[in-house]
Amino acid sequence: MAQQLDPGTHERAQPPAISLRNVVKRFGSIVAVDGLNLAVPAGVCFGLLGPNGAGKSTTMRMLTAQALADSGEIEVLGYELPRESKRARMEMGVVPQLDNLDVELTCRQILTVFARLYRVPGGERADAVRRALELANLGPRADTIVRELSGGMRRRLLVARGLIHRPRLVLLDEPTVGLDPQVRQELWTLIDGLRSEGVTVLMSTHYIEEAERLADVVAVMSQGKIVAEGAPAELVRAYAGEQVLEIYGPPEQLAAASDTAARHGWQSRRSGPALAIMRAETLDGDAPEGVRRPANLEDAFVALTGEEIE
Amino acid sequence: MSVQADAPVARARARPLRRLEPAALAGVMSRDVVIFGRYWKATTFSSIVQPTIYLLAFGLGFGTLVSHIGHLKYVEYVATGVVATAVLFSSAFPGMFNTFVRWQFQRTYDAMLAAPVDVEELITAEILWISLRAGVYGLAPLLVGIAFGLDPDPGMLLVAFIGFLTGFGFASFGVLIAAVAKTIDNFNYVTSAVLTPLFLVAGTFFPVSALPAGVRTVAQFNPLYHCVQLVRDASLGSLQLSDLGHAAVLLAFAVLMWRLAIWQLSKRLID
Numbered sequence: 001m002a003q004q005l006d007p008g009t010h011e012r013a014q015p016p017a018i019s020l021r022n023v024v025k026r027f028g029s030i031v032a033v034d035g036l037n038l039a040v041p042a043g044v045c046f047g048l049l050g051p052n053g054a055g056k057s058t059t060m061r062m063l064t065a066q067a068l069a070d071s072g073e074i075e076v077l078g079y080e081l082p083r084e085s086k087r088a089r090m091e092m093g094v095v096p097q098l099d100n101l102d103v104e105l106t107c108r109q110i111l112t113v114f115a116r117l118y119r120v121p122g123g124e125r126a127d128a129v130r131r132a133l134e135l136a137n138l139g140p141r142a143d144t145i146v147r148e149l150s151g152g153m154r155r156r157l158l159v160a161r162g163l164i165h166r167p168r169l170v171l172l173d174e175p176t177v178g179l180d181p182q183v184r185q186e187l188w189t190l191i192d193g194l195r196s197e198g199v200t201v202l203m204s205t206h207y208i209e210e211a212e213r214l215a216d217v218v219a220v221m222s223q224g225k226i227v228a229e230g231a232p233a234e235l236v237r238a239y240a241g242e243q244v245l246e247i248y249g250p251p252e253q254l255a256a257a258s259d260t261a262a263r264h265g266w267q268s269r270r271s272g273p274a275l276a277i278m279r280a281e282t283l284d285g286d287a288p289e290g291v292r293r294p295a296n297l298e299d300a301f302v303a304l305t306g307e308e309i310e
Numbered sequence: 311m312s313v314q315a316d317a318p319v320a321r322a323r324a325r326p327l328r329r330l331e332p333a334a335l336a337g338v339m340s341r342d343v344v345i346f347g348r349y350w351k352a353t354t355f356s357s358i359v360q361p362t363i364y365l366l367a368f369g370l371g372f373g374t375l376v377s378h379i380g381h382l383k384y385v386e387y388v389a390t391g392v393v394a395t396a397v398l399f400s401s402a403f404p405g406m407f408n409t410f411v412r413w414q415f416q417r418t419y420d421a422m423l424a425a426p427v428d429v430e431e432l433i434t435a436e437i438l439w440i441s442l443r444a445g446v447y448g449l450a451p452l453l454v455g456i457a458f459g460l461d462p463d464p465g466m467l468l469v470a471f472i473g474f475l476t477g478f479g480f481a482s483f484g485v486l487i488a489a490v491a492k493t494i495d496n497f498n499y500v501t502s503a504v505l506t507p508l509f510l511v512a513g514t515f516f517p518v519s520a521l522p523a524g525v526r527t528v529a530q531f532n533p534l535y536h537c538v539q540l541v542r543d544a545s546l547g548s549l550q551l552s553d554l555g556h557a558a559v560l561l562a563f564a565v566l567m568w569r570l571a572i573w574q575l576s577k578r579l580i581d
Contacts, residue, residue, distance in 0.1 A: 117337035
């Protein structure tokens with residue numbers, strides 16, 4: 001069962017924007033989502049953090065009914081899926097992980113087509129397109145064909161496309177994967193802006209920093225299940241403590257330190273060239289020499305999933 | 311952007327959604343219209359030049375040997391026959407290639423299905439668009455035929471509807487093939503083994519009655535044969551009761567292929 005921490009940052013009165021109960025999704029013999037329970041409160045930026053293959057993308061696809069659960073219940077914005085999925089899709093926006101823009105069309109043409117698909121009334125379409133172009137900083141590129149846009153511009157256009165109808169829920173599947181740091185920053189600003197306007201954001205990511213910076217609540221997903229959930233700072237405190245002791249040295253020394261840690265029952269992991277010992281604030285005088293630093297979400301993540309992250 | 315805390319709630323459940331929402335169909339087709347805006351010149355060029363070449367080649371070639379088929383002048387026979395060819399090519403090929411490219415390579419369908427568009431709406435809109443185009447371009451051979459001495463007839467306007475109906479069936483057939491094909495190269499099997507015989511054994515360039523009895527029977531199951539018969543009767547002012555039968559076959563073919571295409575592609579688009 002998932003360990004639940006009280007995020008304490010959101011209203012409990014409103015019904016959740018998204019709720020999944022005991023959801024299972026199999027692909028042949030592979031269980032991609034394995035009894036998932038998740039509630040995304042309205043108005044928060046919710047980070048679904050997990051290594052590749054944890055089931056995040058499958059979960060995202062189930063929320064638009066592009067994948068159908070084998071069992072369990074899914075509700076989005078109060079609509080029962082998959083039966084009322086079309087209604088739910090009208091009120092939410094989706095930014096996919098893979099670029100699926102129409103390369104033959106211009107920015108304006110793509111946004112106009114999607115304004116229609118999202119039922120933006122005829123009289124408001126041109127305004128909606130202009131607003132989305134501005135939001136994505138693509139005004140000067142409005143009539144440029146997608147094929148000629150840079151990777152960062154294309155990603156911004158993908159975001160604009162998902163926001164054309166002012167959705168009250170936005171799904172972002174790995175929004176900044178493969179982008180250079182500057183473009184990533186731009187997108188983070190955009191996502192943060194959405195949250196501050198009261199739009200519910202569900203973002204899947206395997207970038208710790210992304211979750212730490214943007215998410216009010218983070219759920220850590222591993223092997224198709226939520227293994228922990230809470231505000232980033234609370235997760236860090238609960239699973240990695242306050243401080244981490246990092247020990248640097250030749251491999252033999254690290255191996256010895258690792259043995260010492262195991263003997264004392266200290267939680268440790270290899271972190272790049274160093275050995276990191278969690279909860280350094282609780283260590284007694286036997287602690288080896290090393291550098292102390294504040295614990296971070298990555299420490300908690302590794303402690304929870306047992307998986308290193310890039 | 312601003313918060314719309316209450317608006318969506320008020321909107322919710324305002325109106326039950328239909329299985330085929332006109333707004334969804336229009337949205338999907340609006341994309342086709344935009345793309346058509348980029349390629350209409352090439353499409354129109356080939357739709358005029360192709361029947362011209364057929365008429366020249368068969369007219370100058372066979373025309374010297376054959377002046378009439380039955381009671382029809384050879385130009386009447388070929389110009390009306392080529393309508394079916396034009397409809398077939400302008401529906402089955404886009405059905406196969408557009409579907410495969412948009413689904414597998416460009417992932418356009420994935421993007422649209424995340425919007426409030428269901429698979430059934432998406433595919434129906436694509437097929438509708440292709441068949442509308444096929445209906446219009448099916449008239450091109452008649453225009454070329456008129457230049458070659460075919461007499462204009464008000465019944466020729468019906469040909470657009472016949473082309474639409476036939477095109478709907480073959481566009482759906484194309485989508486079905488795209489759904490079941492593993493790779494785009496597999497289309498070659500269908501083009502050579504299915505489409506080529508279909509368009510030759512349909513009474514397009516020579517009468518089916520000239521063929522052996524077995525092949526004649528098979529031709530009865532070829533929707534294109536029924537299209538050719540209808541087109542000829544409509545554009546040469548000789549519509550008769552038996553044409554209802556031809557129309558019924560085309561309608562049955564269209565409905566069958568449409569449902570099969572949706573069934574097969576749904577299985578693959580939705581995990």
